[in-house]
Amino acid sequence: MVRPTMEDVALRAGVSRALVSLVMRGSPKVSEMRRSAVLKAAEELGYSPHAMARSLASRTSTVLGVMVSDLHNAFFAEVVDGIDEVARDQGFDIIINTGGRSPARERRALESLLSFRPAGLILLSPVVPATAIGKAAEQLPIVLVARSSRVSTVDTVNDDGEQGARLAIDHLVSLGHQRIAHLDGGEGTQAGPRRRGYIAAMEAHGLTPQVVSSEYTDAAGARAIRSLIESDSLPTAVLSCNDFNAVGAISALEDAGLCVPQDVSVVGYDNTSLAALRHISLTTIDQPRAEFGRLAASALLQRVREDRTEPVRHLLNPSLVVRNTTAPPGGLR
């Protein structure tokens, strides 16, 4: 249960501790002979450097902290993939912590992450108040994903929700739809831009927007559809606020004996793994999630290594993924 130290390796290899340190950091100014002797000794002892001691001594860190607001959401998993890719590439490790969707837990997670003195922090869709972020930003570089900020020490990476909604509407209109409702995400993150984009796109096409209040869940999507059917105002196409909502909408439509997409077309948003399931095969809007992660990590590393100080604001373009839930209205082809 006790790990060997640099001293142990040095002793075994018959060199000084400083030399072992040089070898471990891959310094070129070490003779091949010593290097191999040290590596051999380290191998035999099962030695690996103590990251904390290293960072303490060097007053630098090769760790990026990542706070994920909700681990249950696969959206973040792909962002983390992107972060991981870039970080690993540049010799950085990442440690993740989760905020569990509550500001209190998130605050604690932030504290915990900070106590490791990482080189920087990436916050995925955090819900903590802006002041807490601003305060942390005084201590280290911070990048926000899926949340905006005006603090100049903080970089942000977001998708353009308005454009995403526009893509969906353009697609539906090009299929021949005129009556297109939007099942709205209410207070949910990013619901605002999507709604605005929907309204703007409808008006640009000379059509009347029809916003139906709903939420980011499949139950809410089903409820919204039922209310549309009851009030006899079912359109020929629906843009849901996200994929879950869309799946709920689809099942409510099928329950009512309607066919998707022959009777009603449905478009989701987010392109979660759900949408790709052959059983669902949902037309949806894709956000470049891995790209979010890559950009976030790159932005952070620029601050860390290149001392950039002016803030970066990435606004990425979503894209349309056409699957089997959209077709021309009235079943015509």
Place this chain on the structure above:
Amino acid sequence: MVRPTMEDVALRAGVSRALVSLVMRGSPKVSEMRRSAVLKAAEELGYSPHAMARSLASRTSTVLGVMVSDLHNAFFAEVVDGIDEVARDQGFDIIINTGGRSPARERRALESLLSFRPAGLILLSPVVPATAIGKAAEQLPIVLVARSSRVSTVDTVNDDGEQGARLAIDHLVSLGHQRIAHLDGGEGTQAGPRRRGYIAAMEAHGLTPQVVSSEYTDAAGARAIRSLIESDSLPTAVLSCNDFNAVGAISALEDAGLCVPQDVSVVGYDNTSLAALRHISLTTIDQPRAEFGRLAASALLQRVREDRTEPVRHLLNPSLVVRNTTAPPGGLR
């Protein structure tokens, strides 16, 4: 960008560094007067202790490392919730790292986690070779979740896959099914117990097992069903190795013009959020995921704090969740 140290606080409060240390650790042997002076100075300076320096000096850690083999799988999110709950309760922080489903990345994640010298490690369904785990177990306590081990220094938390499969078969048999196939998970974790449980349950009912080779994906589930249809050996019910596989099976059945559950019943395994979607509404086997996490964290902390040395093997009981993909065979009701 430079954080104050204990020295700074001591200076400001007019006391020694050691006293500040005592206050920070909540020692009772500090006079009220000094304590408040120190806390005030710390507050004013925005001081918070440096976790790494602390752990280096004390040769102990209040951090638990968690390696999640696949962040995309919501299964793990709930386990992490359970871990987090217990750990936080006992004053431990957790740091998460992801293996990205590849042994190489997982190995790296393990290394990275170890370099922080946490008090212990929880590995969620790891795919690294047992030897790597055994080696790590020489350095710190390790708990494995959803993977078994014979190493005596390693604790394990698993669900009883055999029992889960039995529950599913009993349910189907009680509905009247006689011909029930198992879409097998192949090399996947936990596929073995589930297969064994299926075979044992079938034989216990005097029925002939029919194991179809498949995988943990929806595409594989669909493929398996198509092969059954082609070979004209489609049973009246199917037990899939997991929910994804089941969803693939369902869509292949529907593509073939068959109705679920009227023509064929389908049971999944895992009770992922997918299964609960009304559009899918899958009968499946639930594992107590948060309980996995709680037990794993408790087991680890017992090793850490109470020096337990004999291994613990938790085997939790899964339960059947009946939804809308199972019914009596032949559509009879």
Place this chain on the structure above:
DNA sequence: TCTATTGGTTGGAGCGCTCCAATGCTGTAG
């Protein structure tokens, strides 16, 4: 009065490492 005892406080050593100035060593030029 002197010695124990106690509760509060302190300086110093040391955790495992990095960094730096200094050292030894070879080889080549003066």
Place this chain on the structure above:
DNA sequence: CTACAGCATTGGAGCGCTCCAACCAATAGA
């Protein structure tokens, strides 16, 4: 034969903290 690079190597200081033995009143007991 000395001088001087140039390179490989080393000891020591120090990162921010904890831990421990020592210390210092102030009070209690003899």
